[in-house]
Amino acid sequence: MLSIRDLYVSYGRAEAVRGVSLDVPKGEIVALLGINGAGKTTLLSAIAGLVRSTRGSITLDGEPLAKLRPEYIVRRGLALVPERRDLFSEMSVAENLELGAYLRNDRAAVRADMKLIYAYFPVLEPRRQQQASTLSGGQQQMLAIGRALMSRPRYLLLDEPSLGLSPVMLEAIFEIIERINREEGTTVFLVEQNTRVALSVARRGYVLENGAVVACGTSEELLDSDLVRSSYLGGEQ
Ligand SMILES: Nc1ncnc2c1ncn2[C@@H]1O[C@H](COP(=O)(O)OP(=O)(O)O)[C@@H](O)[C@H]1O
Numbered sequence: 001m002l003s004i005r006d007l008y009v010s011y012g013r014a015e016a017v018r019g020v021s022l023d024v025p026k027g028e029i030v031a032l033l034g035i036n037g038a039g040k041t042t043l044l045s046a047i048a049g050l051v052r053s054t055r056g057s058i059t060l061d062g063e064p065l066a067k068l069r070p071e072y073i074v075r076r077g078l079a080l081v082p083e084r085r086d087l088f089s090e091m092s093v094a095e096n097l098e099l100g101a102y103l104r105n106d107r108a109a110v111r112a113d114m115k116l117i118y119a120y121f122p123v124l125e126p127r128r129q130q131q132a133s134t135l136s137g138g139q140q141q142m143l144a145i146g147r148a149l150m151s152r153p154r155y156l157l158l159d160e161p162s163l164g165l166s167p168v169m170l171e172a173i174f175e176i177i178e179r180i181n182r183e184e185g186t187t188v189f190l191v192e193q194n195t196r197v198a199l200s201v202a203r204r205g206y207v208l209e210n211g212a213v214v215a216c217g218t219s220e221e222l223l224d225s226d227l228v229r230s231s232y233l234g235g236e237q
């Protein structure tokens with residue numbers, strides 16, 4: 001389980017995460033909802049070790065993460081797919097995937113995992129020698145997820161995977177996120193502004209406003225709540 005307790009993160013004097021506590025149980029998909037500026041990316045960055053927290057704790061299966069460097073957090077089995085995807089745009093699809101496995105020494109297993117990624121994302125295989133920058137937005141999102149999977153994570157953190165995708169691509173990506181969770185047993189912490197889609201795949205969710213958790217519950221409970229209905233589903237009933 002990924003557990004966060006009373007976490008604070010600041011940029012200078014501005015507090016972006018203020019006293020967040022949440023749990024992502026092993027094997028589940030948990031959603032984190034919130035508008036732009038709520039602190040979602042900051043929270044994921046703190047978990048992945050990219051920014052430092054000022055207070056509170058982050059533990060993965062009981063082990064504290066907060067003081068570890070990012071590569072050690074990857075070694076512990078946690079991978080982040082960042083909001084901007086951060087692909088190596090001049091490099092090929094295959095090279096991007098290989099770089100996702102840079103901490104691994106088991107070359108045969110890495111080759112097998114490349115095959116697995118192409119099985120999840122068949123559209124990438126004929127493009128494996130193509131530069132990442134030539135891919136469509138949806139294909140780039142697939143490559144970013146594939147690259148994260150190449151580190152064999154037990155925990156996968158996704159920062160707004162739906163951003164900029166067509167409805168068809170969005171459906172394809174979320175179907176694969178569910179499959180990865182089901183078939184690989186990967187625990188998924190899913191940050192989304194697309195409430196409807198996120199709560200359709202997640203079992204539970206949290207709502208973040210101004211750096212603090214203002215609601216949590218099962219997806220059904222959240223979809224039923226006045227807060228989510230009025231502020232996160234565009235007022236639909
Ligand atoms: N690198 C940064 N330096 C200073 N302030 C930042 C930085 N990144 C984010 N912020 C601020 O922190 C708050 C939370 O941002 P962010 O975590 O990106 O929210 P979200 O991902 O929910 O849109 C915002 O007020 C944002 O302006």
Ligand SMILES: [Mg+2]
Nearest residue numbers: 040041042083
């Ligand atoms: Mg963000």
